[in-house]
Amino acid sequence: MDVTPDLDGTVVHESFVSPTHVGFVEDKRGHTLMLDWDVEKKAAVPNSTVDLGLASLSGGLVKDAPSFSPANGGYTVWVQSGLEQAPEIWGAGSGAPKQFTHFNEGLKLRRKTISVEWVSDGAHVQGWLTFPKDFDEHKKYGIITQVHGGPSASIGARWDMGPQQLTNYFIFQPNPRGSFGQGEAFTQANRKDFGYGDLRDILTGLDKLEQDIPSIDKNREGVTGWSYGGYMTMFSVTQTPRFKAAVAGAGIANWQSYYGQNQISEWMVPFFGASVYDDPAVYAKSSPITFIKNVTTPTLVIVGDRDGECPAPQSFEFWSALKAHGVKTQLVIYPNEGHGFRDPAHIKDRAERTQKWFDENLK
Numbered sequence: 001m002d003v004t005p006d007l008d009g010t011v012v013h014e015s016f017v018s019p020t021h022v023g024f025v026e027d028k029r030g031h032t033l034m035l036d037w038d039v040e041k042k043a044a045v046p047n048s049t050v051d052l053g054l055a056s057l058s059g060g061l062v063k064d065a066p067s068f069s070p071a072n073g074g075y076t077v078w079v080q081s082g083l084e085q086a087p088e089i090w091g092a093g094s095g096a097p098k099q100f101t102h103f104n105e106g107l108k109l110r111r112k113t114i115s116v117e118w119v120s121d122g123a124h125v126q127g128w129l130t131f132p133k134d135f136d137e138h139k140k141y142g143i144i145t146q147v148h149g150g151p152s153a154s155i156g157a158r159w160d161m162g163p164q165q166l167t168n169y170f171i172f173q174p175n176p177r178g179s180f181g182q183g184e185a186f187t188q189a190n191r192k193d194f195g196y197g198d199l200r201d202i203l204t205g206l207d208k209l210e211q212d213i214p215s216i217d218k219n220r221e222g223v224t225g226w227s228y229g230g231y232m233t234m235f236s237v238t239q240t241p242r243f244k245a246a247v248a249g250a251g252i253a254n255w256q257s258y259y260g261q262n263q264i265s266e267w268m269v270p271f272f273g274a275s276v277y278d279d280p281a282v283y284a285k286s287s288p289i290t291f292i293k294n295v296t297t298p299t300l301v302i303v304g305d306r307d308g309e310c311p312a313p314q315s316f317e318f319w320s321a322l323k324a325h326g327v328k329t330q331l332v333i334y335p336n337e338g339h340g341f342r343d344p345a346h347i348k349d350r351a352e353r354t355q356k357w358f359d360e361n362l363k
Contacts, residue, residue: 009033010154010180010187015068023068023076027181029126030115030156081159083113104159111162116172120204121197123189124182127174127205128155130162135215142220142362143170143209145202145243149227151178151194152187165355169362170216172209176201192273194255194286195235202232203240219244220362224354226250227310227339231288234318237299238291245361246299247354250310250339253318255283263308292321298328300357302350304337330357 009028016022020040026033037043066078074093077100081087086104090097113130132141144166148155155161155173162171175181176198178190190198210218222245225233230251237246252258259265259276269275276283284290299322303315312333319331332353334346341347 133167147225147229234288237297
């Protein structure tokens with residue numbers, strides 16, 4: 001039984017706090033809410049909601065997983081972090097939330113981030129814009145769109161969320177259709193439509209930012225991402241020439257060949273509607289390789305040689321096709337790395353190469 005019908009966010013953690021109340025964490029338009037839900041009334045219980053507003057739960061493995069104790073009327077403890085608040089331990093019972101630790105009070109915010117919202121194809125979309133370090137409104141700055149993985153995921157508010165590198169650029173992190181945070185229909189809206197509606201959402205958001213913020217230089221736009229974000233980077237440069245530089249991390253160039261290469265293929269039929277053997281056309285429709293002749297964007301391609309989720313042959317295929325068509329490109333395959341890099345030297349090298357690629361091509 002669905003006890004939260006028509007919820008306009010995404011439940012990311014839940015636990016029973018009483019026989020009739022469910023405590024859960026909701027990802028809502030990039031923000032995080034902690035609620036007590038009355039199963040019988042199918043509504044939030046009055047005066048029982050701990051609203052974190054712009055704050056987000058954070059802290060590695062305890063992210064979105066608060067600890068609840070039913071003793072003494074019930075008490076919840078969580079790690080809280082926000083755009084301007086470093087992670088600390090908080091708790092709440094019947095009264096107002098209380099901060100328990102002050103470990104990170106001396107940390108200083110390096111870059112400003114704001115929530116941005118826009119309408120695309122009639123739907124509400126949310127994302128984040130991080131400003132350049134030492135931002136001067138009288139100067140022009142390039143902007144780099146950073147697409148999250150997933151696709152069923154989202155970018156939430158967190159402390160100092162701009163990347164440590166790329167500090168001389170605006171960083172745009174959208175939550176397009178397919179993302180968590182705006183209800184089940186929104187999360188399912190990219191099924192059998194990878195690269196189309198979600199890309200329109202991103203480009204529409206980018207258009208609005210350029211319109212609203214004069215300091216953005218529309219002639220210096222870049223795009224990057226990892227996993228599904230790497231795929232979206234590859235697909236984006238086949239659909240539009242507006243991006244002057246791209247860095248595709250652990251991307252997917254060809255959904256048809258990917259179907260037989262990856263080690264997590266169970267997720268594909270629900271998203272594409274059929275196996276690649278029953279409906280190859282729906283896979284080809286969303287494959288960057290199908291439109292490879294359209295690409296003019298200089299593209300750096302990065303992947304780990306042991307990546308089972310987005311195998312290295314996908315990156316090799318995309319790079320090889322770009323090279324065959326005379327597009328400026330470079331392929332870097334890191335040894336002994338899976339989908340998530342572990343070697344600090346490789347992580348550092350990846351960041352430096354990314355910085356260099358954008359600096360060279362977004363002059």
